[in-house]
Amino acid sequence: MNFDYRLLRVDLTTEKTKIEEISIDLLKEYIGGKGLGSKLLLDELEPGIDPLGPKNKIIFVSGPLTGTVFPTSNRYGIIYKSPLTGAFAESYSGGGAVQKMRAAGYFTIIIEGISKRPIYLFITESSVEFRDASHLWGKDTLETYDLLGIKSKKDIDVLVIGPAGENKVKFANIQNNKHHSAGRCGPGAVMGSKKLKAIIFSGTKRPALNKNLEFRKLVKKVINKIHDREDLYGSNGIYRKLGTPSIVEWTNELGCFPTRYFTAGYSEYSKNFDAYAIINQILKKRTGCWNCPFTCSKYVEVEEGPFKCNLEGPEYETIAVFGGICDIRDIKAIAKLNEYCDRMGIDTITAGNLCGLAIEAKHLGILPNNNKFKLDYNKPLELLKFLNDIVYRKGIGNDFAEGIKYISKKYHLEDIAMHVKGLEFPGYDPRAFRGFAISYGVSPEGATHLRSTFHNIERNLPDYLSYENKVAPMIEQEDKMALIDSLIVCKFIRDILDWDLFAEIYNVIFNAKINKDKIRNIASEIITLSRKFNIREGFSRKDDYMPSRVYKESITTKYGKKLNLDYDKYDKMLDEYYSLRGWTKEGIPKE
Ligand code: SF4
Structure with a gap:
């Protein structure tokens, strides 16, 4: 069997596994990643199934370049039916975890069924273990990472869900490498519905493509092309120097920076949370994903006060939803909200949007106990409490955990709710x-x-x-x-x-x-x-x-x-x- 293109099928109901070879003809037709995952989902999922039931599948996909020396080959994808929208869903994340998935010898992993107890999977080159995760259930993503001892072990990496995934919050993420998220359409909720807390990969295999001389020549050519674009990828280039927060400047100028729940196209306070606010106030070091020649990410720290936190981020989208949609005028508060979402395993884009919608609904006076509802624009501590209610499904948070389509219908917010297909x-x-x-x-x-x-x-x-x-x-x-x-x-x-x-x-x-x-x-x-x-x-x-x-x-x-x-x-x-x-x-x- 070709070790580079193996598919691992894991049935959580029976705790049985099966290894299959993915045919080269199928890969030639659909390549890998999104293409292969979409084909498998279309072929294997029964129409109309419950996304949080045993028949939904989580398809973890890599691509033919994953784990090779090709620049930025550090990403994986998840293909599934979304519990948030009921539609096709795909989520991707970079970091380094998928390199270990391929090192364990798997190109694709399909998880099906539902476990009877909280478990985590330990996948190596020679075995798949179903391990008890009762001591991890309820822990946030960073605690789980530490409890699994990932930091201290080489050749090992993990994908985890937080309390949001366990509680089937419909926009729960899967986290890897601490602050990297695969999210938007709720893959963490699907994993939580299967009582699967984490997947550990361990291995030492390397893709055979790395040894192909033509491939190495091609990689050299790509690296040269990257070097030719000093303006983008050089040490003073936009990605390395400023990263995605640089986008704040042009979206605000163009009038598409979503502000106070889409009631304005720019924020008067953008300088409080743009790329330079990060660099001048909270940047600790520049960092990024495995095998990336221009590492765009930032490791930041707020050392004291109510927003004390440390994380990789915040990226532009998180700034836009909390700084723009929720009108938070302080980069430290935005960083704290970002860290909270990462810990709990929720998508920051949906989280910020739902907070903004709740604020507008409150202004319209249509939420239950409206007068007691303290959420408002530029109130980060109230936002943190509201998000906590969503994650733990308390009070009205239980409704918001179901997503925007559900809330819009229940509270008659269709005229103001901003979404397409529920996203x-x-x-x-x-x-x-x-x-x-x-x-x-x-x-x-x-x-x-x-x-x-x-x-x-x-x-x-x-x-x-x-x-x-x-x-x-x-x-x-x-x-x-x-x-x-x-x-x-x-x-x-x-x-x-x-x-x-x-x-x-x-x-x-x-x-x-x-x-x-x-x-x-x-x-x-x-x-x-x-x-x-x-x-x-x-x-x-x-x-x-x-x-x-x-x-x-x-x-x-x-x-x-x-x-x-x-x-x-x-x-x-x-x-x-x-x-x-x-x-x-x-x-x-x-x-
Ligand atoms: S560090 Fe940034 S540019 Fe590099 S792979 Fe990760 S997300 Fe992409």
Whole structure:
């Protein structure tokens, strides 16, 4: 059996495992990562199953580049049916844990069934152990990490859930390498529903690709391309020097920085929490994921006071939701909220959005015990208490733990709730974009920025607010991201990856001879898989629209410009998107 492409199937109900070989033909068709995971989910999941029941599967995927010397090959993916949205879901995280998954000899792991007791898995090159996790149940992610002794052991790494996952909070994350999160659509809740607290990987295997001379030449070429982009990846480049918090500046200028629950497009207090606020107030050292030549992350510490904490972060999205949506005007408080979310294992984007929605609902006077509800803008300590109520499902927190679709319906908040398919917006208000708004709409998970990252291209176009000629370039970017997530590498190297290079990478991995048109077709097919999954689950064209506020209500930029989205023009763009994808007018892929 080819050790590089093994699939481990773990049945938690029976505590039995099975090792299968993934055929090279399947990999040539779907590459790995997102492509392989989507194919497996579509083929193996019964339609309409309960995402928190025994029939949901968590598919941990690596890509053919994972664990190799290829720069940023440190990421893994999780493919599953989301308990938050009921739709297809994918979550990715970098760090180093997946390198150990491949070192243990597994390319993909499928977890199915439900354990009778809290357990953790210990996966090595020669065995899979089902270990009792009763002493870990209830512990936060960092405590669990320490109790498992991960810090002191070489060749070992772990994926963990926190109390939120155990309590099936529908936006619970899976954490790795302490502050790295795979989240957004609730993979931690799926893991918690299976009573699986953690997965430890241990091994020493290295992918055979590392020894391939053609591959090593290719890696050298990629590294040279990275070095050529000093402006992005050099020691004074945007990623290394400032990291994602640098985004605060341009989103605030453009009027898409979501502020006070999407009632404004910029914050007057942005200097309090931008990249320089981090550098000047809390930065301890620069850090990053395994095998990354330009490490974008920051290790920060607040040494004393109510916001005492230390963590890797905060990244832009966390700043946008807490600093913008919740109007917290202090980077130390934002860091504390970030650390709390990491410890409990919840997604910061959804957490900040739900806090903002709760504040607006309170202002409207429609929450139970409304007068006693102390949550408000710029009240970080109240936010921490509210998040704690969500994590432990206390009082109204129990409703918020179910996610935005549930709350909107229960409290009649449909007119103000900002989400697509039940997933809230990250740090870019859709009213400031056209092509990117379509990307939010058609993404299988809902309002995520990660399926196309088209905002980065659209914002630099001279006619960035035009509705014309946006769909085709957005699709191109969506296809690129599908390949990045299938190979799997960090999205921050997207600027050096063009279609020729994608084809070259594919050809070296699979000893093939395809051209750039063929690799593009593969990407497009991968995207169609998740669409097919959603159609089977009952999603349709109606689920690809923005929330009503986006069409009816304008936001104002720093410079007094009013921005909203024209419904009819959006509708036309949606037609164009389906047509270019080769789908029907209802958005259904043709066979
Ligand atoms: S650029 Fe940042 S997120 Fe990407 S691999 Fe490097 S350190 Fe990790």
